Amino acid sequence: MGWSLKLGTIAGTEIRIHMTFVLLLVWIWFTHYQIGGAPAWEGVAFILSVFVCVVLHEFGHIAAARRFGIKTPDITLLPIGGVARLERNPSGPTEELLIAIAGPLVNIVIAALLLAVIGVVAGLEELARPQDPQIDFFVRLAGVNIFLVLFNMIPAFPMDGGRVLRAILAWRWSWDRATRVAATIGQGAAFVMGVAGLFYSPLLILVAIFVYLAAEAEAQSSELQAISGGVTVGDVMLTEFGVLQSDARLSEAAELLLATSQNEYPVVDGEGKFAGLLTRDGIIGAMKEGGPNALVRTVMRTDIPWVYEETGLGDSLRVMQTTGAPAAAVVSRSQHPVGIMNYETVGEMLMLRAAFHDFRFGMLRRSRAGSHG
Numbered sequence: 001m002g003w004s005l006k007l008g009t010i011a012g013t014e015i016r017i018h019m020t021f022v023l024l025l026v027w028i029w030f031t032h033y034q035i036g037g038a039p040a041w042e043g044v045a046f047i048l049s050v051f052v053c054v055v056l057h058e059f060g061h062i063a064a065a066r067r068f069g070i071k072t073p074d075i076t077l078l079p080i081g082g083v084a085r086l087e088r089n090p091s092g093p094t095e096e097l098l099i100a101i102a103g104p105l106v107n108i109v110i111a112a113l114l115l116a117v118i119g120v121v122a123g124l125e126e127l128a129r130p131q132d133p134q135i136d137f138f139v140r141l142a143g144v145n146i147f148l149v150l151f152n153m154i155p156a157f158p159m160d161g162g163r164v165l166r167a168i169l170a171w172r173w174s175w176d177r178a179t180r181v182a183a184t185i186g187q188g189a190a191f192v193m194g195v196a197g198l199f200y201s202p203l204l205i206l207v208a209i210f211v212y213l214a215a216e217a218e219a220q221s222s223e224l225q226a227i228s229g230g231v232t233v234g235d236v237m238l239t240e241f242g243v244l245q246s247d248a249r250l251s252e253a254a255e256l257l258l259a260t261s262q263n264e265y266p267v268v269d270g271e272g273k274f275a276g277l278l279t280r281d282g283i284i285g286a287m288k289e290g291g292p293n294a295l296v297r298t299v300m301r302t303d304i305p306w307v308y309e310e311t312g313l314g315d316s317l318r319v320m321q322t323t324g325a326p327a328a329a330v331v332s333r334s335q336h337p338v339g340i341m342n343y344e345t346v347g348e349m350l351m352l353r354a355a356f357h358d359f360r361f362g363m364l365r366r367s368r369a370g371s372h373g
């Protein structure tokens with residue numbers, strides 16, 4: 001996600017903060033300062049406490065995911081509470097439900113502890129004004145935690161409520177259908193939120209836009225997964241391709257470029273194992289800079305992911321997306337390249353699948369018409 005800063009790493013999870021989350025913190029500080037009545041350090045302490053509660057919420061998700069063997073490479077803190085990026089999707093509705101609910105549960109525990117420790121029965125009015133420094137610090141912090149629970153349980157992606165809703169729907173329906181319905185409900189909720197924002201807070205409009213786009217992205221990625229379900233890399237990879245030796249010179253790469261219509265060339269080491277990738281543009285760029293005598297090894301891309309033939313298409317696409325690579329090398333168990341997978345080959349497969357589906361549909365109709373004479 002763009003627009004975010006890396007803060008640090010805790011227990012293997014990178015913590016990033018989105019610029020809009022910074023805006024939220026600045027807004028709390030500003031209204032705090034405007035109303036007055038408390039020293040400035042208290043405003044800062046309050047913001048830091050809110051921040052810690054949001055991070056603890058995310059670590060609730062992370063701990064639950066870890067129980068199911070799913071790692072969390074990073075979390076991004078947004079005004080809507082933060083998004084934890086899981087290494088893989090939960091493998092069923094129950095896993096997803098438990099992971100989604102673990103975050104808000106942390107805030108319920110924090111709020112309950114705060115209210116129990118200070119022994120105050122706070123009024124709703126007091127709990128709902130976190131920006132007012134004249135109200136007790138801990139009452140306000142408890143209020144923020146209750147707010148985080150209510151807000152996150154709004155049934156809209158990427159908020160936890162959206163995931164809980166999908167998990168409940170997925171007990172009855174397919175994952176894809178549950179996602180589509182949950183995404184539609186989420187976009188409806190975002191629309192209501194946006195309208196409410198027009199009257200109450202511009203920040204809410206920003207959140208609504210976020211939620212709307214996130215719901216759309218979620219629906220799209222689930223659709224892709226539904227289409228690619230059961231398809232492996234072996235089904236979509238390019239199997240006829242030229243290979244370059246890592247100690248070859250660029251002039252050889254240029255010859256191969258002219259002789260084939262390939263866009264990506266796997267590079268192999270002395271033992272024939274995959275070592276890197278040269279792209280069409282990469283060859284042309286390197287020719288301009290280093291001339292025809294430069295070694296392939298020095299100009300190839302080494303950040304290219306490799307996958308096995310039997311890897312699922314969905315998993316491979318996710319790897320390509322997270323690394324930002326234009327292609328993935330398909331290798332055998334002994335690391336020898338056996339194919340290339342890029343967005344073009346995947347696109348062709350998806351088109352064929354769509355055509356195949358239409359073809360079947362057409363055949364069915366025709367045979368039914370035939371049977372009626």
Ligand SMILES: [Zn+2]
Nearest residue numbers: 103104152160
């Ligand atoms: Zn959450």
